[in-house]
Amino acid sequence: MNLLYWLDPWEFSPTVVIALLVPAILFVRGAHKAKVSILRRISFWFGLVALYVALHTRLDYFFEHEFFMHRAQHLVLHHLGPFFIALSYPGAALRAGIPFSWRQHFVRPALETPVVRKLLDVVMHPVVAVTLFVGLIYFWLMSPIHFVAMLDWRLYRVMNWSMVIDGLLFWWLVLDPRPAPPARLSPGKRVLVVIAAIPPQIILGAFIFFTPHELYPIYSICGRAFTWLSPMRDQQIGGLLLWIPGSMMSVIGALVALRHWMRLSARGRLRSERRAKAKQGLAQPTSAPASSHR
Template sequence: MNPLYWLEPWEPSPTVVICVLIAAVLFVRGKRHARISLARQISFWFGLGALYVVLHTRLDYFFEHEFFMHRAQHLVLHHLGPFFIALAYPGAALRAGIPFAWRQRFVGPALAARPVRVALDVVMHPVVAVTLFVGLIYFWLFSPVHLLAMLDWRLYRVMNWSMVIDGLLFWWLVLDSRPAPPARLSPGKRVLVVIAAIPPQIALGAFIFFTPRELYPVYSICGRAFTWLSPMRDQQIGGLLLWIPGSMMSVVGALIALRHWMRLSARGRLQQDRRSGLRPEDRARRREDRTLHT
């Protein structure tokens, strides 16, 4: 079979193509002006490529006809793809890729508009961010809602795009490497936010895995891609994908956020260190003395 066969979209979507192309063009244009390391470039392209593969290739057929494949798709849409894009810290490159005149005339005023600022303040609030991140998983896996989403192609695309957008917002918030301000959250809060998202994912994954009845009969109704896999086994694998890999991605995010916290503290860039008025070497000596006295 021709390998290019798998790159053909199962259901063509101009929205996916346009969004991916815009992000790619802006990044290519902007990285010439912003300093982007090779590792960050690889991270960005891997994340963007992963989103395209699970949204606009022949694999979408399997995502629509097996529950565990659907969970694998959402693992990429909500966790893996947005995680690697945010890990590349591409904001400066994407901004630099926009023509200067457009930034002045359109982008700047749009971001400065009060409705936009209020909306960002709301969705980037730590409690709201965790609630949305976990709540969307629960919402789309609620059996009646999931049935409708898998039967209506319009709702199916809303479901997928909601996972992508929320994943980008969440990981952009958590993996921010800057102190606060200019980051929205302090390094400590970023660690707590991503840790708070772990238990609900484990609980839902375990519930799906251990439930003795079929929760998502839509896959049996519409026909399964893998006839050799029983509905209950399919459901158990899907629960495990949410339970283990999904939670592990959050653990990795927490470790990266903790690393940023330690790095900023060592460089004296935390807000309390800046307010103290001490030089970095004095702050380091003070921390060393406090360690010796405990």
């Protein structure tokens, strides 16, 4: 079996193809206009390919038949893929990739509607952002809900896409390199937001790892992909994936946000520093011109 065999989708989904192809085309069109660096391009394509692999390859069979593989899938969908896409700061390139007339007549009016603006204000609020980021992990790992989601293909796809969308919103908010405004949060709040998401992930991962009984029997009922792996060992590995790599991604995000904070501070682009400079400029007395005597 070659690489093309594994890239072939387990279940073809036109939604996945369209959802990933559109930003890919826009990025290709706009990357040159927006002068995107090589490292940012690599970051964007790595994140987008990671999402494709986790959503639309033969690995999906293993994601549906082993708990630890399912956790690896969500680690990519919720953390790794969105993280690298947000790290590439693709906003300018994606906007440049949209034809100007479309931006003027469709995109800008849609984004400026009260409903969209209010919705973004809500989901981008720091408390809501952390609650959604952590809450979705807890929600989909509740045993009764997880049982149904792994049986119903429609709910299974809703689960996966909710992780992708929430991951993109969260990391876009946290990894924004700009000062506030135009960024929604100040650099200090971005660091606090991502740090706040770490303890709940550690707690849930540790709970799954140390629970002495099987929490997710759906995998034993439907048949496991790896028959040599016991249900409890599978569950423990899944808990570790949430506990350690998931938390480490948040630590890395906090370090990136901290780096942006220090860079903006060094350049004097923080709001508090701009205000201090403005007050200092107003406080300096103006020297009156000396009068001339004949």
